[in-house]
Amino acid sequence: MKCNSRDLGTKCVPNKDEEKPQTKRPAKKEPVVVSTRSESAKAERQRPGGVRRPRVLVVGGGVSGCACAATLAGSGVEVTLINNALDGLGQPGYGPVVAVDEGWDGLVETLSALPPALRAAWLDASTAGDEESPFFYVDRRMLSIETKRALEDLPGLELRQALVTDIRSASDLRAASEGVSNDKSGRIRPVVVGTAFGESIGAEAAVLAVGLSLEGEVRVGDDVLPGGRYGETRAGGLREALERMGASFQGRTMDVGPWFPMPCEEQWKAACSLERSPTGERTTGGCDRRSVATRPLRDLLVALERKRLDTPCRECDGRREQIGADDGDEIRRDPEMVMRNLGSPTTWPDNYPPAPHWIQGLHVGRAILHTSSGGPSLALLSPDGVATGEMYLSEGESHRSEEDGPGGRCVSDGGYEPTAFDGSMASRPGHRVAGLILKTFGRGGGLAVGQDSSATIWVTGRAGGATGYLESLASGVRVARDVKRVLSVHADSDGWI
C-alpha cells in the first residue's frame, strides 16, 4: 500500500489540505469587515470586564450544519444552532448510503478533522460491507440521536428550534428603524435572523447550512411538496432576504430513494430463487441478492490501519510508527493514533434497540431491478438502520446529485416496478428534491454575502455546492475554520477573546 498524500493529520508528505483551500478564500483578498457597528456598540464591547466571545448562528442542523457548529464551538466561538425540527438534528436527509469517493484514507481524513464527539457519533452509527465496495451505511436515526447528544454536551453551543424566515444585516435593520438592539444585553449584532414565530436572533456572523431548502421542492410521483427534504416545512422568505443582501443562486436537484421493507432471511432467499434462468442469470423481475454481511465502520477502519502498520512504507522508510508529531511541514501518519482517534463504541442504555453492536447483523444486498423504462439495472440495497426495518435502494450512482437541468429521472415509485420483494410496495417512494444553492467563492461552501456588506453570511454543505455527506461534513469543518479566522481578525480591535 502506498502512502496517500491526502491523509490528514497523518502523513508522510506535506499536508496541503490546511493551506490549499485558503488560497481561494476571500479572506486573502480583502478582510471581510464587520464594520458598521456604532461607536457605542463598540464601547459596549470594550467596557471593562465586558470581554466576550463572538457569537455565530448556524442555520440548519443537517450533516454540515452540525459539523460546522461543533467545530466552531470547539474553537471557542459561541454558537447557536438553529434547526426547524430538533428531533431530526444531524439526521442525513437523503438516504443511508455514504459514498467513499476519496478512498478509505480520505474518509479517515474527513473524520479526523471532526470534533471527537461528532466523530464518535459517525463511527458508532455506521456500518460497512467489505473493503472493496466504496460505500458505508449510516444508521441515520442513531447518528441523529448521538449527534444531538454530542452537541448538547459541547460548551458554548446552544440549540434552538426555530424556522428561519429572514436574515438581515443590523444596518438594514436600523435603516428600517426596527429597533436598535437585537441582543438580550442591548447590544447590536451585525447579523440578525428572523424566525417564523417572530423571534430576532443576532450574531457576529451566520452560517447557512440549509441544504436544498431555499425554494426547495420535493417531487414525488404526481405531487410536489414544499421543502428541502421530504416532509419538512419550508422556510419562505429566506431567499428573498439573501437576494436583497446580494447573494446569488443556482438550481440543484437530487434524487432520493426509494425505500423497501427490510426483508427477513426467508424473503431474501425467496426473492433470489425466483425466476432464475438455466444459466443462473435473472430473466425477469425480482432481485438477485449478493448479500454482504456488514461490520461496524470503526472495525473496518481499524483493520485497514492495522494492515497499514504491518506493511512497510517505502516513502518514509518504514518510520511510520514514529508519531503524529509535526516534522516541519510534514505530519506523519501514526496508525496507532488514528486507531485511538477511532475510539470505541459509545455505551448505550441496555434497552436501546440501536445498540451499536446490532449493526453487525445487517446485510447489504445487490438487486437487479427491472424498470419500466428499459432493461434490468443493478441497484444497491442498503440497510437504513436497525430500528427502521427498511432498506434504501440506490440505483448505482444515480442517487448522487446532478447539476441543474432536466437530466436524470425521478425515481418515483412508478419509475421502478417495485416488485423487488414479495410484490410489496416501496415503503417510501423515491423522490426528487430541487432547490436553490448559493454561489460562493469556494467549492462546497464559503462566503455567500459579506464582501461589501456589513454582515457576513457564510454557506456550507449542500447549500454551498457540496455533494454527498462526506463533502458536506468536510465543508462544515472548513467553513467553521474560515469563520473563526475572519472573526479572529476583528478580535483585537473589538476586544473579543
Added chain:
Amino acid sequence: MPRGEWTYDVVVVGGGHAGCEAALAAARMGCRTAMVTLHLDNIALMPCNPAIGGVGKGQLTREIDALGGEQGRNADRAFIQLKMLNTSKGPAVRALRAQADKRLYEDWMKVVLSRTPNLDLLQGEVASLDVSRETIRSVRLADGRCVRCRAAVLATGTFLRGKVVVGDRSYPAGRVGELPARRLSASLLAAGIELDRFQSATPPRVDGATIDADRMVVQQGDSQPLSFSHWRVPALRRQVPCYLTHTTPVTHEVVSAHLHLSPLKSGSVSGKGPRYCPSIDRKLINFPEKERHPVFVEPEGVTTREMYLQGLTTSLPVFVQEKIIHATPGLEKARLIRPGYAVEYDYLPPQQLTLGLESKTVKGLFSAGQVNGTSGYEEAAAQGLVAGINAALYAQDEPPFFLRRDQAYIGVLIDDLVTKGVDEPYRMFTSRAEYRLLLRHDNAAERLSHLGHKLGLISAEQLVIVEKKQQGLAEFTDLLDTVQVRACEDSNRVLEELGTMPLEESQSAAKLLRRPQVTYEDVIRLVGSSDRERISQAPPEVVEQLEIQARYEGYIRRQMSEIRHQRATETLGIPADFDYWSLQGLTYEAKDKMSRIRPATLGQASRVPGVSPADVSVLLIHLHRSQLQRSVEMPEMSFE
C-alpha cells in the same frame, strides 16, 4: 393489477399512537394492513409530554395491554421512570405513570411495526378517499398511488389542515417542522363528514444543564419493580428523577403583562383548547386567585438534556416564554431550546361515529385519536385499538366489537365521545366512570384479556397467565376464609400495635383483612406458624387484589348489583333505522338529537344530551310494545 394500485384489507392513515395500535390490531387479526403516514421517520412520536399513564390514563393503558395492544409493552421498554400514583388513596384512583425516553419509545414501536406480519408501512400523504354507495373503496395518495381497501382508519392527529401558532404568528404544520395534511379535509367534507377546529398546545423545553435542581423538589421513581404490561416480568432499571417547582406571583405578573399577546386573546387561534390541560395563560384567566401552579420538570430521554416543563404550556411570543421561565424558581437561568406553541387542526365531531368508531356517513371508514376530538396518547391508543379491531372485523364481515361502560374505561371513553360529543379536547378522568371501583388498573387483565383472546390478539399462553392469577386469587381467598387467627396474647399485641381492636375469639384471616388497618403482611404475622408459609406464598399482584376485595367488598358488590339491575335497559337495542320523529311523547329536542346520534342501545340513548328520563321511558315502552327490542350482542363480563 394496474401499476400504482394496491389492495389491502385495512388502511390506517397516520402513524401516531392511535395509528400504531389500529395497524397492529388489524394486522394481528389477520388482515392485510397498510399504515400510511406522512413521514416514516416520525412514528409514535410524543410531541408533548414524555409520559405514559397517570390517573385515568394509566387504566386505559392497562386495558389496551389486556386486549393485546402495544402501548403498555412499549412503555415498559422505554420508561426511564416508573411510579405507582395514589398508593395512599383508594384502589380506584391508583395508577401507573411512566416517564419515557421519547426516541426509545419511537424506535421500539417502529421495530415492532416493521416486524409484524401482514403489515406494510407506507410513506405518503393521503389526499382523498374514494367513496361510492356510502362505502369506502380506496384511499388516494397525493403522489398518484391508489390503495384499495375494505376498511380505512383515520388517525391523523393534529395534521388535518394543521397550523402552528405562537403569539400572532402562524404557519401550516402538523407539528413544528412537519408538513400538515393539506388535502384530506376537503375530501372528507365532500363525503358528507362534518369537521370542526380544535387547538392544543405544548410547553417550552429547556436545557437540563441550566436548571437549578437544588431549588426544586426531586421526584424519584418507585424502587420496586413495576410494569405496565401484564405480559412482561417487572424489572428494575436505573431511573431518572423529575423535579417539581411552581409558578410565583412574579411569574403570573409576567403572564398578565403580556396576556394581550396570547393567541387566546388576539384571536389567532379559533379552535377550542383543552380545559383540563390548560396553558399558563388560561390558568391565570380561569384561576386569578391562585398564587402558584405546580411545574413539573421532566426529562425527555436519557440521551438528551432537554427537559419538558409540565405546567408552563403556552403559545405566548417566544420572548415572553423566556421571561415566564426565568420568573420560575429553579429556572432562573434555564435556557430555552424549543419554544412552546399551539397547534390548530380539523377534527371530526365524534357524534358522527358509532360505538365501534365507524362513521355513520361512510361505511368502512373508522376514526381514532385526536382527530376524534380527544387529547392524550392513552386516549388515542385506546381508540386506535378499538378502531383497528372494528376495521378488521368489518373487513372480515364480522359484527363489530364494543366495550360497555361497566367493562372498561375504553367503553366509557368511546360512549362519552359518540353519545355526548365534545366541546373541547376530551381527556380521561376516573370521575368519568360510574363503576370505577370495578374498573381498576389491577384487574384489567381479568376484565378484558379473554375478549382479546377471542379477537385473536391475546395468545392462549397469555390467557394462561391470567387464569393462573385468577386461580391464585380464588385459592388464596379460600385459604384466608379457612385460616383462623387465634385470640391469643401475641396476636392481640400485634393488633393493638396496628391500632385496631383485639380479638375476643378466633376469627378468619379474611375477616381480619377487612379491617382498614390490617394489611396482608400483618395477616401473615398474625396467623399461626403452620399456615404462615402457605399464606406468604401469594404473589404481589394477588395480594393487591385480596386486600382490595376484602376492604371494598361491600362497595364492589353494590356496584355489581347496580350493573346487573341496569343491564336489561342498558343493553336493550334500538334498530339503526328507528324513526324517532314518528314516536309520540318524545320532546322535539330528544327526537332531533337521537335521530342524529342514533344510539345503539337504550342505555346510550339515556346519555344523549337533551334526552330526559321521561323520553327514555317513552322509548322503553315503545320498544317493548312494538317487539322491536333485541339485545345487542355485547361481550360478557368475566368476573360475574
